[in-house]
Amino acid sequence: MVTRPRMLRLQEQPTDFARRLEGRRIAGTARHGKHLLVGLDGGVTWIIHLGMSGRISVADGAAPAPAHTHVTVELDDGSEVRFTDPRTFGYTVALLDDELDAAPYARYGPDALAAPPSVAVLTDRLDRRTAPIKALLLDQRLLAGVGNIYADEALFAAGIAPHRKGGDLDAGELERLLAAIDETLTAGIAAGGTTLEDLAYLLPDGRAGEFTTALRAYGREGEPCVRCGGSIRRDVIRNRSTFWCLGCQR
DNA sequence: ACCTCCCTGGCC
């Protein structure tokens, strides 16, 4: 059941969503960057992107659904999958195999955790790029899975200033950055993600993610840097808040 | 390659 058509905005024919899911068996699940992939038999992939405030839960169909539940998929055992998303930046779509190979999905870069590029490949991709590395990290075509908070944290861990032009980073810096991305995402996942004060992001069971307490740059404007004691500053890069340390990120 | 817009709850 779909009570918010906007959540299906990537489905070319909105009626395709229910039609493509109905009667199919879930064969497996996977993740690519920020996309959750539910493989169904018959060559259909059910894609879910949680945006920033999305939540997926599975519950007995008789139990009341949380507020802002916009899409509900009934399973044959009487339970249902619920997609809850107050801000509706998330979306879901059911695609056929050939549609997966088309834009915009085909443009997605390798998963930042499962298949990160080598330093050599990254060097090549960043060659002559003049955009700030912060903006490039958010470009899912280069690397899929790094969002605003984790980009700032990874750049902090690597000691690289967010304004640096992508093409200016040397091999040593890119090696540090790749290691920092891996460490940051791994730690973030282990902690259950980052729940900010607005409580927009919550785990499926409603608990808050605990990476918030591990943040060293994001959201700490004016606070002392835990590494060098300098002051964390906030800049806006490509209309995104960017927190970094002037003292130890170069 | 860049900016704008979408959306909502919470806070100033």
Next chain:
DNA sequence: GGCCAGGGAGGT
């Protein structure tokens, strides 16, 4: 009453 946060599609 207005602003802000987030990801990404689409337009210039």
